[in-house]
Amino acid sequence: MDATASTPARPPSSEPPRHSAVRSLLRLWPFVRPVRARLFTAAAVAVIASCISLVIPLVLKWIVDGPVAAGAPGGVWLGGGFLLFLGVAEAGLFGLRRWLVARPLAGVEAALRERLYARLQRLPVSFHDRWASGQLLSRATTDLQLLRMFLAFPLTFLLVNGATILVGCAILLTQRFSLGLMLLAPVVPLMILCSVFEAKYALAARRALDQVGDLTTVIEESVLGIRIVKGFGRHRSQARMFRRLTHELRTTELRKARLLAVIWGFITLLPELAIGAALVLGTVQVADGALSAGTLVAFLSTALALRWPVDSIGFLLAMSNEAAMATDRYFEVLDAPLAEASDPSPGPRATADDTDGSGPCSGSGDSGGLVFSGVEFRYPDAPGDAPPTLCGVDLRIASGETMALVGATGSGKTTLTALVPRLYDPTGGRITLDGRDLTALSRDEVRGLVSVAFEEPTLFSATVAENVLMGGADLQEADLRRALAVAQADGFVSALPQGPHTQVGEQGMSLSGGQRQRLALARAVAGRPRFLILDDPLSALDVHTEALVEAALRQVLATTTALIVAHRPSTVLLADRVALLSGGRIAAVGTHHQLLRDNAEYAGLMSGTDPVTAGSVPRPRGTSGGTR
Numbered sequence: 041m042d043a044t045a046s047t048p049a050r051p052p053s054s055e056p057p058r059h060s061a062v063r064s065l066l067r068l069w070p071f072v073r074p075v076r077a078r079l080f081t082a083a084a085v086a087v088i089a090s091c092i093s094l095v096i097p098l099v100l101k102w103i104v105d106g107p108v109a110a111g112a113p114g115g116v117w118l119g120g121g122f123l124l125f126l127g128v129a130e131a132g133l134f135g136l137r138r139w140l141v142a143r144p145l146a147g148v149e150a151a152l153r154e155r156l157y158a159r160l161q162r163l164p165v166s167f168h169d170r171w172a173s174g175q176l177l178s179r180a181t182t183d184l185q186l187l188r189m190f191l192a193f194p195l196t197f198l199l200v201n202g203a204t205i206l207v208g209c210a211i212l213l214t215q216r217f218s219l220g221l222m223l224l225a226p227v228v229p230l231m232i233l234c235s236v237f238e239a240k241y242a243l244a245a246r247r248a249l250d251q252v253g254d255l256t257t258v259i260e261e262s263v264l265g266i267r268i269v270k271g272f273g274r275h276r277s278q279a280r281m282f283r284r285l286t287h288e289l290r291t292t293e294l295r296k297a298r299l300l301a302v303i304w305g306f307i308t309l310l311p312e313l314a315i316g317a318a319l320v321l322g323t324v325q326v327a328d329g330a331l332s333a334g335t336l337v338a339f340l341s342t343a344l345a346l347r348w349p350v351d352s353i354g355f356l357l358a359m360s361n362e363a364a365m366a367t368d369r370y371f372e373v374l375d376a377p378l379a380e381a382s383d384p385s386p387g388p389r390a391t392a393d394d395t396d397g398s399g400p401c402s403g404s405g406d407s408g409g410l411v412f413s414g415v416e417f418r419y420p421d422a423p424g425d426a427p428p429t430l431c432g433v434d435l436r437i438a439s440g441e442t443m444a445l446v447g448a449t450g451s452g453k454t455t456l457t458a459l460v461p462r463l464y465d466p467t468g469g470r471i472t473l474d475g476r477d478l479t480a481l482s483r484d485e486v487r488g489l490v491s492v493a494f495e496e497p498t499l500f501s502a503t504v505a506e507n508v509l510m511g512g513a514d515l516q517e518a519d520l521r522r523a524l525a526v527a528q529a530d531g532f533v534s535a536l537p538q539g540p541h542t543q544v545g546e547q548g549m550s551l552s553g554g555q556r557q558r559l560a561l562a563r564a565v566a567g568r569p570r571f572l573i574l575d576d577p578l579s580a581l582d583v584h585t586e587a588l589v590e591a592a593l594r595q596v597l598a599t600t601t602a603l604i605v606a607h608r609p610s611t612v613l614l615a616d617r618v619a620l621l622s623g624g625r626i627a628a629v630g631t632h633h634q635l636l637r638d639n640a641e642y643a644g645l646m647s648g649t650d651p652v653t654a655g656s657v658p659r660p661r662g663t664s665g666g667t668r
């Protein structure tokens with residue numbers, strides 16, 4: 041199967057809007073409120089500037105019917121000077137409006153972006169499992185730019201142009217009621233057309249934004265996975281997928297353009313027809329002497345001054361619709377529920393009745409250490425009929441003990457370790473740390489007690505020291521040195537250009553897999569955690585380095601309670617006891633030698649033979665040492 045050519049996962053909620061654009065946009069009010077004074081002032085300034093353009097025809101009427109009819113050049117010069125003043129005032133006020141909105145709107149955009157980022161940091165891992173990263177990136181970039189543009193332009197100009205049209209219509213009706221009515225005739229059909237357009241355009245706008253998110257995902261994956269793309273010669277299939285997504289986006293953008301062209305066509309055509317009809321009727325009335333030439337000039341100038349406010353409504357509505365869709369997408373992230381038990385209140389299974397260890401799930405007792413009692417876990421996005429990933433896990437790791445977790449691939453080892461730092465919460469049973477229910481601890485308390493290193497080491501764009509010491513604000517240089525020594529990373533770190541103050545680059549790309557893994561291990565042990573969770577932490581190391589790291593790690597493990605996912609006998613031998621996880625259940629617990637002797641599945645896993653066919657217990661590789 042062409043794995044790299046499948047379409048990226050869509051956000052879970054990319055559905056057509058179910059409420060009006062206005063309701064969506066109103067949700068931005070809390071962000072806009074702090075700058076409302078400036079925005080309202082800017083809108084008022086723009087309304088005044090726009091209405092000045094409506095005064096110009098009245099001055100023209102005065103010039104034509106007054107000084108021009110009377111042949112008085114002085115009056116013409118006076119009128120001309122006044123027109124010039126009005127023009128300059130209009131331009132100056134529009135400039136002032138721009139100055140008033142620029143700075144506050146940049147602040148609104150920054151506040152929206154900060155809020156989104158803070159939310160993304162707090163949302164549970166299960167949320168990030170479901171959402172493609174490109175969809176989140178596009179919300180933080182493209183969508184927020186759309187919102188700033190909306191606040192800067194369409195929001196003000198829908199108001200300004202609306203006010204200008206109202207004042208203009210009032211002037212037209214007062215000057216000549218019958219001609220004014222003729223110009224207003226297209227209003228009703230235009231309103232109906234605009235509401236139909238709005239519904240169709242909203243769908244296309246939403247689709248386009250989601251497609252931009254898909255494209256962002258593909259670009260991000262191609263850049264991050266460039267080694268795989270090149271190594272497996274996938275650049276053509278990646279390019280094909282990119283082309284397909286670009287084509288889909290182009291099709292959607294063309295649909296948007298077609299819809300906009302149609303509505304713009306009607307918005308331009310109908311008023312033009314009305315102006316044409318009014319011009320003919322007005323000219324006839326001037327010829328009949330029923331209307332002065334100046335009034336006709338003023339009437340038509342006013343009608344022409346209203347052309348831009350009317351014409352612009354099409355694309356202002358389009359931009360507002362896009363902003364409404366961007367707002368919906370933005371709030372899909374902000375509305376996503378945080379982890380169910382982010383507060384230090386007891387979780388559903390940690391009731392007063394069972395915190396003493398006498399509840400139905402507490403068979404193992406809650407004295408000290410790390411205790412799993414009847415733990416069940418099902419991934420939120422797992423199919424409803426799929427069995428839980430973990431089922432009835434009972435395991436007690438005594439205080440100060442090191443337990444190795446062994447199991448076939450996919451048996452649930454990583455999932456079990458992810459429950460301890462509360463990356464996920466169990467869907468059944470409970471976990472206690474030194475007798476305290478995990479769900480009763482605040483997340484900060486959990487972070488203070490538990491430290492983790494995953495199989496896939498993640499390093500941030502920061503220095504080695506910042507990466508290693510990120511677990512605690514009070515960690516010192518001495519902690520850094522000790523942690524690097526435990527992870528046998530001090531040698532290569534001191535050889536870096538600026539030692540521990542060298543930037544390791546995006547995802548630590550400039551380091552080898554083993555070096556990154558050692559830095560991740562150093563990060564885990566730097567804060568001398570009470571509980572240490574290591575997911576196959578030495579898998580990328582050569583035999584010699586692994587032996588050195590293990591020797592140093594033994595000293596750390598002597599002072600902590602640890603759970604270590606292990607695939608190799610050498611890692612297992614770091615542990616006091618071993619738990620065998622099979623099909624999401626703890627199948628056996630014992631020392632390495634006991635399990636080798638008594639458990640065929642374990643012996644098979646350790647020897648690398650198929651556990652089912654491993655009738656006799658084979659001699660494991662590298663098991664010369666004893667358990668501690």
Ligand SMILES: Nc1ncnc2c1ncn2[C@@H]1O[C@H](COP(=O)(O)OP(=O)(O)OP(=O)(O)O)[C@@H](O)[C@H]1O
Pocket residue numbers: 169419421422429447448449450451452453454455456
């Ligand atoms: N985010 C997820 N959503 C749904 N299912 C998942 C998710 N992560 C893992 N799984 C499934 O849970 C099961 C256990 O996965 P887990 O990573 O815990 O296994 P493991 O024992 O650590 O495997 P390995 O030794 O290969 O690392 C697998 O069937 C896997 O497909």
